[in-house]
Amino acid sequence: MTKAARVMKDHAESLTPVAKPSEQPKVTLRVEQFATLGRHTPVTVRHLRLQAGERTLVKDLSFVLRGGERIAITGPNQVGKTTLLRAILANDATAITVNPAVKFGYFAQNMSRLDLTASIWTNVTTHTQQENAVVRTVLAEFGFKANALDVAVQNLSGGQRVKVSLVKVLLSDANALILDEPTNYLDLPTLRALEAFLTSYPGTILFVSHDETFVKHVATRILALSPTGLADPKQVVTKKITSAERQAADEALLAQFRNSF
Missing domain, CATH: 3.40.50.300 (P-loop containing nucleotide triphosphate hydrolases)
Structure with a gap:
């Protein structure tokens, strides 16, 4: 094997393969709120x-x-x-x-519908018909683990507040x-x-x-x-x-x- 070939082989072996995107778990929502619109x-x-x-x-x-x-x-x-x-x-x-x-459930970047003094959990669950297990699963998928759900929204970063606002709309009682x-x-x-x-x-x-x-x-x-x-x-x-x-x-x-x- 030539020196150039050995260099190319060593370089190829050193490359880390890119992992394929993991499959997201499907969340099953209660459908009562959607029945009236059909x-x-x-x-x-x-x-x-x-x-x-x-x-x-x-x-x-x-x-x-x-x-x-x-x-x-x-x-x-x-x-x-x-x-x-x-x-x-x-x-x-x-x-x-x-x-x-x-x-309608409406998401806008101004996050005006958040209660800054309330916790993540309170903000998301105030107007939802979904089971607590579903709420916890969605929050976890958006980066909020169980030990963080009592944190007041005012203590979150701007990006985290966007996520809370988004989950609040997604899990609301809208159809x-x-x-x-x-x-x-x-x-x-x-x-x-x-x-x-x-x-x-x-x-x-x-x-x-x-x-x-x-x-x-x-x-x-x-x-x-x-x-x-x-x-x-x-x-x-x-x-x-x-x-x-x-x-x-x-x-x-x-x-x-x-x-x-």
Whole structure:
């Protein structure tokens, strides 16, 4: 064996193989809260003119959110994605019809729904119908072990507060979730836990995300906003992502985290 070949062989043997992403456990939610909505249409938007003050963001927007769908709202910055979510929540526009059986759970980055003086456990369990074991499992998947659940939210870091706020919404008594950039500030294990939860969620989900891989993993349909309406009028169904694509995305995300320190 030549010297160059020996060097290449030694280098290959020194490489640590990249572990495949571990499978996230599936959480089984109590389904009573979802029964009233069933497969009825939660939200219908017909010819909505989306505005921010006097400025028109989208001229003419129409779509239907059907029961059990997981729709991703995508598009460039300042096109009105968050404004659309807020308009649906407000339900005060004639162009928007929200089924009376819908009960929204809303996640936003401002975390205004957290009680800072209360514990992690109290914040999450105040408005949930889920069993304590389910709550503990989800909290653990988001990085909160049993011995930390009595910690007051005010003593947590900003990233930890985001996680508590997210779990509080996910386990609330809602039957439809509206999530505005839920992946911000999440590490890789938590991101995978969120994907596993959402893909097994029995209700309806409408979310905004710039994370293309997350959208591919979670969404059953994509609505791409543009100033004129939907950039994709056919409302493209997302393809299943392969294990190789998932591993490549994981490695890219890990590299991003390493470079940020």
